[in-house]
Amino acid sequence: MDIFLQQIVNGLVQGSIYALVALGYTMVYGIMGLINFAHGEVVMIGTLVTITVAGSLINAGMPVALAGMAGLGASMLICMALGWGLERIAYRPLRNAPRLTPLITAIGMSIVLQNLAMMIWGRNYLTFPPLLPKVNFELAGAHFTAIQVFIVVVSGGTMAGLLALIYRTKLGMAMRATAQNPAVASLMGVNINRVIAAAFVIGSALGALAGVMVGTYYEIAHYQMGFMLGLKAFTAAVLGGIGNLAGAMLGGVLLGIIEALGAGYIGDLTGGFLGSHYQDIFAFVVLIVVLMFKPSGLFGEKTGDRA
Amino acid sequence: MSTNLPTPLLEAKAVAKHFGGVKALRDVSLTIRHGEIYGLIGPNGAGKTTFFNCMTGLYVPDGGGFTFDGAPLVADAPQHAAARGIARTFQNIRLFGNMTALENVMVGRHVRTRAGVIGAMLNTSATRAEEAAIRQRAIDLLHYVRIEDRAGDLAKNLSYGDQRRLEIARALATEPKLLCLDEPAAGMNATETEELRELIEGIRDDGTTILLIEHDVKLVMGLCDRVAVLDYGALVIEDVPAVVQKDQRVIEAYLGA
Numbered sequence: 397m398d399i400f401l402q403q404i405v406n407g408l409v410q411g412s413i414y415a416l417v418a419l420g421y422t423m424v425y426g427i428m429g430l431i432n433f434a435h436g437e438v439v440m441i442g443t444l445v446t447i448t449v450a451g452s453l454i455n456a457g458m459p460v461a462l463a464g465m466a467g468l469g470a471s472m473l474i475c476m477a478l479g480w481g482l483e484r485i486a487y488r489p490l491r492n493a494p495r496l497t498p499l500i501t502a503i504g505m506s507i508v509l510q511n512l513a514m515m516i517w518g519r520n521y522l523t524f525p526p527l528l529p530k531v532n533f534e535l536a537g538a539h540f541t542a543i544q545v546f547i548v549v550v551s552g553g554t555m556a557g558l559l560a561l562i563y564r565t566k567l568g569m570a571m572r573a574t575a576q577n578p579a580v581a582s583l584m585g586v587n588i589n590r591v592i593a594a595a596f597v598i599g600s601a602l603g604a605l606a607g608v609m610v611g612t613y614y615e616i617a618h619y620q621m622g623f624m625l626g627l628k629a630f631t632a633a634v635l636g637g638i639g640n641l642a643g644a645m646l647g648g649v650l651l652g653i654i655e656a657l658g659a660g661y662i663g664d665l666t667g668g669f670l671g672s673h674y675q676d677i678f679a680f681v682v683l684i685v686v687l688m689f690k691p692s693g694l695f696g697e698k699t700g701d702r703a
Numbered sequence: 704m705s706t707n708l709p710t711p712l713l714e715a716k717a718v719a720k721h722f723g724g725v726k727a728l729r730d731v732s733l734t735i736r737h738g739e740i741y742g743l744i745g746p747n748g749a750g751k752t753t754f755f756n757c758m759t760g761l762y763v764p765d766g767g768g769f770t771f772d773g774a775p776l777v778a779d780a781p782q783h784a785a786a787r788g789i790a791r792t793f794q795n796i797r798l799f800g801n802m803t804a805l806e807n808v809m810v811g812r813h814v815r816t817r818a819g820v821i822g823a824m825l826n827t828s829a830t831r832a833e834e835a836a837i838r839q840r841a842i843d844l845l846h847y848v849r850i851e852d853r854a855g856d857l858a859k860n861l862s863y864g865d866q867r868r869l870e871i872a873r874a875l876a877t878e879p880k881l882l883c884l885d886e887p888a889a890g891m892n893a894t895e896t897e898e899l900r901e902l903i904e905g906i907r908d909d910g911t912t913i914l915l916i917e918h919d920v921k922l923v924m925g926l927c928d929r930v931a932v933l934d935y936g937a938l939v940i941e942d943v944p945a946v947v948q949k950d951q952r953v954i955e956a957y958l959g960a
Contacts, residue, residue: 566837
């Protein structure tokens with residue numbers, strides 16, 4: 397029983413991070429039907445920028461909390477600029493191209509960003525500076541840390557803020573209108589280019605936040621870390637119904653919990669043949685099952701025009 | 704009505720558009736005056752909707768051009784046509800189905816409001832005030848087309864007639880000088896058509912010039928101040944309904960010579 401509760405807690409934490417990253421995929425897909433495979437790399441750069449900024453500020457003697465905030469701020473700004481630049485340079489010229497073209501471009505941008513990060517930060521694993529104090533709590537037999545509480549609370553708050561932005565503001569309304577019919581939205585005076593740019597910028601800001609969380613949680617980072625994280629977040633978005641915001645959030649949390657429970661029980665299930673380091677298979681089993689039985693995902697619409 | 708003002712609101716000069724070998728518009732020239740209801744009729748495939756699409760920036764004409772409100776209309780992007788004061792509805796209704804009726808109209812306010820991306824993210828007081836004004840104006844417009852009681856319903860759940868009204872409200876939200884209605888009476892019964900006629904007349908009386916594309920010849924002849932007839936992409940005649948109705952070429956175009 398203890399391991400069950402413990403894995404639910406762990407899954408919730410990991411799932412909150414997946415959800416934040418999945419939102420970046422799903423916002424861009426919802427508006428322009430593009431799967432931005434470079435999004436995982438944006439998250440990776442968010443983590444690495446924080447290491448550099450927060451790390452050097454801490455070394456310079458700045459209080460840890462302040463340095464952490466500065467690192468988060470810097471990584472969000474840089475990732476927002478990066479998301480904006482990606483759209484402007486790589487995707488906008490292909491707006492009317494066959495849909496395979498921007499997809500291949502996205503994979504290409506992902507490789508470019510990985511190699512760029514390798515050139516800047518090197519091939520080795522980097523240590524993420526400890527930004528939060530290591531405090532442990534225990535509740536009903538499950539242990540959790542201040543970092544885990546921080547991740548769940550902050551991502552929950554951020555997602556609530558995003559929903560308010562999308563459903564309560566003029567920009568959000570323009571984004572939803574563009575997702576449904578770009579031509580008509582532009583006739584109403586909506587600047588489509590600006591709306592698409594906003595989707596990339598907001599998604600990248602969420603990605604940067606997720607990157608800082610990943611770094612804080614695992615205390616380690618690497619120029620290839622965005623690949624697997626991005627694939628899993630993409631899986632989460634597909635699970636929830638790609639293009640659907642609430643779907644990405646639920647899909648992320650569900651995927652995190654499925655993975656954690658899978659990792660917790662895989663040893664027992666296979667009689668010790670497979671260990672918990674095989675947890676990655678669960679995400680992709682989920683992806684295959686969803687694609688086979690409910691390709692539109694949990695909240696996806698049945699319409700095929702965007703698929 | 705004030706049909707004799709010197710400068711026309713819209714002047715089309717030799718507008719041409721072809722798709723491959725098909726000449727959808729052959730040098731169409733016509734003039735819409737301030738404050739009139741101008742009808743554009745013609746058999747199916749005559750080029751009416753193509754003309755609309757050229758004017759509103761969805762298509763780029765292959766020849767000729769438009770002068771709107773005293774300046775050339777550069778049809779390079781639809782949001783520019785909207786900003787200049789041209790709004791339209793669609794033959795096949797194109798609402799934002801998964802947004803509420805109120806939100807559909809609020810989107811139409813985009814072209815007349817300023818607050819941008821940064822303001823939305825920071826949720827500044829100026830942004831909030833503007834959004835409140837947008838909402839109020841949208842409510843007023845729903846009231847104007849008499850569907851205010853459906854404000855909170857998703858557009859796709861509205862009745863057909865109400866969807867037509869909602870499209871008109873959304874177009875009016877852009878504060879157009881010229882409101883283009885693409886077959887607004889299509890699929891309507893006699894009562895709904897009569898209500899629509901009252902609505903259109905009301906909009907004109909409130910100062911908006913109207914361009915009406917319509918198949919219902921009776922509605923057009925009863926409602927319009929002047930009428931143009933297109934056939935095979937070319938302008939046949941442009942005159943007051945009484946003259947157009949008796950024109951031999953028009954009768955031939957409709958009945959087949």
